[in-house]
Amino acid sequence: MAPGKKLNKMNKNETVLITGENGSLAKKxxxxxxxxxxxxxxxxxxxxxxxxxxxxxxxxxxxLNLKVLKKCDHIIHLAGFSIIKPWTNKNKKLMYNSRVLSSRLLFNECEKNKISIKTFISASAIGYYNESSTDENHEESKPGNSWLSKLAQDWEKSANMFNGIGSRVINLRISLLIDKDSGFLNKLLPFMKIGIVPLVGGKNNRFEYIHIDDAVNFVIYSIKNSKINGPYNLASDNKINLFDFYKKITKSLSKKYLIIKIPNIIMKLILGERFKIINSNIKVSSKKIINSGFQFKFSKIIDIIKKI
Known part of the structure; x- marks a missing residue:
C-alpha cells in the first residue's frame, strides 16, 4: 500500500450485501x-x-427484503444475467434489467427508506469504451456507441445514483476474469494440457485480463480504503497480446503445443453479435488503480501459471 493512503479500520459489526451470489467473483x-x-x-x-x-x-x-437491506453498511452489486448467452431480444432485456433495473431498485428503496449506505460497489466492464479506438483508454475516456457500451454506461449511471444519498460509489470496469475454476481459462485448460489451443479473435489484439484473486482483493481494498472512488479499470498492469498469452500458458503445461487459429467468419456465424466480445481489441490503462496504492499479485503470466 502506498504511503498516505487512508484505510478504514475493519469493523466486525459492519454488514455487507452482495448481489449475484452465484457468480465466481461474488462467491470469492x-x-x-x-x-x-x-x-x-x-x-x-x-x-x-x-x-x-x-x-x-x-x-x-x-x-426485496427491506428488513435485511436496512442492516447494510456496504453493497457490492455483482448481479447480472450472463453476457455470453445468445443475444436475443429476450436475453438482452434480462442482461439489462438484471444490471440496471436492479441498481435502481436498490437505490430507490434506500432513498425512500432513508437507508444510509457507506459504499456502493458495482460491476461494470471495459466494454464501456469505444471498441474501434486504437488508443489506450483511461477512466475519463469517452464511451463507445455499441449495445454493450450503452449497457455499461446505463449500468454505471444507475450505480452513480447512490452519490445522491451520500454513498461512496466505485464502478469496476472489469476485463476478462482469469480463474482456473470457471470462465474462459477453465474452458481452455483441458486443451492447453494436451498442447492444442483454439485461438479465437485477432492474435495481435490486446489481451486485457485480471486474475480473479486480484479482482477480489481490489473489492476488499475499496471497502477499506475511503480514498477509492469512481470508475476503475480492473485490468492487469502486464500488457500482452492474445497470441503471447495463449503461448506462454500452453508452453508451461505441455512440451509440445499447437495453436490453431479459428477463422473469424466461422466464429461470427456461431456467435453472431457476441463475436465482438471475444474479438475485442479494447486497450485500457491501469495507471489509476496502481496510483491508488493497490498492488497486483498476479501481474506476470508466470504468477498465473503457478496457480493453475
Whole structure:
C-alpha cells in the first residue's frame, strides 16, 4: 500500500450485501469478507435458495427484503444475467434489467427508506469504451456507441445514483476474469494440457485480463480504503497480446503445443453479435488503480501459471 493512503479500520459489526451470489467473483468476495469478520448477506433471484443469509429478491416485481437491506453498511452489486448467452431480444432485456433495473431498485428503496449506505460497489466492464479506438483508454475516456457500451454506461449511471444519498460509489470496469475454476481459462485448460489451443479473435489484439484473486482483493481494498472512488479499470498492469498469452500458458503445461487459429467468419456465424466480445481489441490503462496504492499479485503470466 502506498504511503498516505487512508484505510478504514475493519469493523466486525459492519454488514455487507452482495448481489449475484452465484457468480465466481461474488462467491470469492463473500468468502474473503467472512474471513475478515464482516457480516455478509446476499440477494438471490433463486426462490428456493437454501444458503445461509441468502434472501430472495425479484427485480421485475421490484420486491426485496427491506428488513435485511436496512442492516447494510456496504453493497457490492455483482448481479447480472450472463453476457455470453445468445443475444436475443429476450436475453438482452434480462442482461439489462438484471444490471440496471436492479441498481435502481436498490437505490430507490434506500432513498425512500432513508437507508444510509457507506459504499456502493458495482460491476461494470471495459466494454464501456469505444471498441474501434486504437488508443489506450483511461477512466475519463469517452464511451463507445455499441449495445454493450450503452449497457455499461446505463449500468454505471444507475450505480452513480447512490452519490445522491451520500454513498461512496466505485464502478469496476472489469476485463476478462482469469480463474482456473470457471470462465474462459477453465474452458481452455483441458486443451492447453494436451498442447492444442483454439485461438479465437485477432492474435495481435490486446489481451486485457485480471486474475480473479486480484479482482477480489481490489473489492476488499475499496471497502477499506475511503480514498477509492469512481470508475476503475480492473485490468492487469502486464500488457500482452492474445497470441503471447495463449503461448506462454500452453508452453508451461505441455512440451509440445499447437495453436490453431479459428477463422473469424466461422466464429461470427456461431456467435453472431457476441463475436465482438471475444474479438475485442479494447486497450485500457491501469495507471489509476496502481496510483491508488493497490498492488497486483498476479501481474506476470508466470504468477498465473503457478496457480493453475
Amino acid at each position: 468476495v463473500r468468502d474473503q469478507l467472512k474471513q475478515l469478520g464482516y457480516n455478509v448477506i446476499t440477494f438471490t433471484s433463486r426462490k428456493n435458495s437454501t444458503k445461509k443469509n441468502s434472501h430472495y429478491w425479484n427485480i421485475e416485481k421490484k420486491t
